[in-house]
Amino acid sequence: MTPLDKIRNFSIIAHIDHGKSTLADRLIQTTGGLTEREMSSQVLDNMDIEKERGITIKAQTVRLNWKGHVLNLMDTPGHVDFAYEVSRSLAACEGALLVVDAAQGVEAQTLANVYQSIEHDHEIIPVINKIDLPAAEPEMVRKEIEDVIGLDASNAVMTSAKSGIGIEEVLDAVIERIPAPKGDLGAPLKAMLVDSWYDPYLGVVILVRVIDGKIVKGQSIKFMAAGTTHLIDRVGAFTPKIETLADLGPGEIGFITAQIKDVAQARVGDTITDSKKPTAEALPGFKEVQPVVFCGLFPVDAADFDKLRESISKLRLNDASFSFEMESSAALGFGFRCGFLGLLHLEIIQERLIREYDLDLITTAPSVVYKLVLSHTKNEDAKTIELHNPADMPDINRIQSIEEPWIEATIYAPDEYLGPILKLCQDRRGIQKNLTYVGGRAQLTYELPLNEVVFDFYDRLKSMSKGYASFDYHQIGHREGDLVKMSILVNEEPVDALSMIVHRGTAETRGRGMVERLKDLIPRHLFKIPIQAAIGGKVIARETIAAMRKDVTAKCYGGDATRKRKLLDKQKKGKLKMREYGSVSIPQEAFIAALRMGDEN
Known part of the structure; x- marks a missing residue:
């Protein structure tokens, strides 16, 4: 057991791609955690996707020995989708390294996590990384940290994690400036579950931070929120x-x-x-993780359904924060309705299913959780229900009101891109809260409906700003809105996979965009096919795919015009009959394209 005054617990806070994982690698190498031969880049990122995208998805921990001290480093995710996991990781530490790129400066994500860290009363050490880049401006970044965050950056550590500059100074600063943890060895055991993952050999591995008492092999422990008891077999x-x-x-x-x-x-x-001698009260801050974004995952080939079920179950072993339940669609067959923490989480799960389990998937348009207040009927009282799937929307006459989730977004962007970004937020029903300047960059605060953000807001923002804008958000609750369900009808048959909930003000534009696209994507048949977007019984947009023509009058040469008329009328009757009984086959590619571009006006 290490004496308390020789322990330092710290995490690294940084925006995506500011060099957090590289700095962690250097700290491990410098303290001799791994030999030169055992090192690989991004040691703590063990998923291929983490390495490729340069992001951290799962929190990792590593124990370093430096000058007689034990330093526990927590490498936390940087993305907003994993904000709760970050808050628990920060709660397990007494201090943090704030890593800021010397070329890019402070970004939105950094701010969100720094404020969380300040709430936990952390000692924060600013680290200005990548100082050897040609575009590096460390002095300007130092000033930015002071202006934007309000931290004293006069003693910021200058480093280049890639070149190994300033790594020892970082380790020394951790020992000198981060306080030692407090705790009582004689008190009943109290420890926080920081993270957990599944290991095929060991079962579930649990990352813990001990507050009071001690954990030993063979001890019987209790999880207070889950209410389960377990026997420890490895520490x-x-x-x-x-x-x-x-x-x-x-x-x-x-x-x-x-x-x-x-x-x-x-x-x-x-x-x-300890199950036999429990602590009086649980640690504060625990909450159930709720999925925020929902979408349907369907196999392109219906025969792959069992494989998809097995793959999702295996992924769930390692990630308890996403939920799934079976659903069937008339257009797409059998699949699963899955709930995710956010858009990045959705993308990661989808990519892992495609890569690790070799599946071809169709993803329906992402939707958020709406709250519906239903009026009372003869059989039941008025009640509030949650709606995850637009296809399950009850009869419009029963709905008193619909509430949608809203977010508060912080956007950082260079001044020259401000105009288009303001227009984008305005088009998405945003309410501007604040606009300030930090150096040559604008900081925007907007309240936006989450429904408008889940489609392609982030992609648009990045392309408008040539990748320079950074975006961070947190939920601020539900608000009532004038929302309607828009159905897409092909040959007067509703296609459930394409139905979506939209704001009445933008419904017509959305509907027109969707039917125009489907007109290009659905192949022509021998009969006319109307494609309509409708709200309830009212059609708001329509396109018609013309029928393929066969020249039935080719065999008429000369003679009376009534012979031709007779043949054309006969063909017309046949077309009507065919339209009545013929079914329109919508190819999978059309679905994929229509859903992928679900929000381009």
Whole structure:
């Protein structure tokens, strides 16, 4: 057990791509955690997607030894979708390294996580990274940290994680400036469950930060929020190799395994205590993680449905924060309705299914969770329900009001791109709250409906600003809106997979865009096909795919015009009959294209 005054627990806060994982690599290398031969780039990012995109998806921890001290480093995700996991990781530390790119300066994500860190009363050490880049302006960034965040950056550590400059100074600063943890060895066990993941050999591995008491092998522990009891069979720490320990005392961060088979039982933020001598109260801050964005995942080939079910179940072993349930669609067959923490989370799960399990998928348009207030009927009272799938919307006459989730977004962008960004937010029903300048960059605060953001807001923002804008958001609750369900009808038959909930003001533009696109995507048949966008019984947009023509009068040469007329009338009757009984086959590519471009006006 390490004495409290020799322990330092810290995390690294940074925007995506500011060099957080590279800095972690250098710290591991400098303290001798891994030899030169064992090193690989981004040691703590163990998924291919993490390495390719340069993002951290799962929190990782590593124990470093430096000048007689034990330093516990938490590498946290930087993206807004994983904000709750970040808050728990920060709660397990006493300080943080704020890593800012010397060329890019402070960005939106950095701000969100720094404020969380300040709320936890952390000692924050500014680290200005990438100082050897030609475009680096460390002095300007130092001033920006002071102006924007309000932190004293006069003693910021200058580093280049790639070149190895300033790494020892960072380690020394951690020992000198971050306080040692507090804790009582004699008190009943109280530990925080920081993260959990599934290992095929060990079962569920649980990352813990001990507050009071100690954890030993063979101890019977209880998860206070889940209410389950388990027996510990292994205690250890990552250096970053697995190292087995006799115990974990106050202030220490390590891992335990307890023959748990399901990650859903080990929920992030739960309090772990001794089942025989429990602590009086649980740690504050625990909450159930709720999915925010929902979409349908369907296999392109219906025969792959069982494979998709198996793959999703395996992924769920490692990520308890996404939910799924079976659904069927007349157009797309059998699939799953899945809930995600946000758009990046959706993209990651989708990409992992395609890569790791070799699946071809169709993803329906993402939707958010709406709250519907239904009027009372003869059989039941008025009630509020949650709607995840636009296809399940009840009869319009029963709905008293619809509430949609809203977010507060912070956007950072260079001044020259401000005009188009303001227009984009305005078009998406945004309410401007604030506009300030930091150096040559604008900081925008907008309230926006989440429904308008889930489609392609982020892509548009990035392309408008040539990639320079950064975007961060948090939810601010539900608000009532004039929302309607827009159905798409092909040959007067509704296509459930294409129905969506839209604001009445933008419904016509959305509907027109969708039917025009489908007209180009659906192949011509031998009969006329109307494509309509409708709200209830009212059609708001229509396009018609012309029928393929066969020249039935080719065999008429000369003679009376009535012979031709007779043949054409006969063909017309045949076309009507065919339209009545013929079914329109919509190719999968048309669905994929229509859904992918779901929001281009």
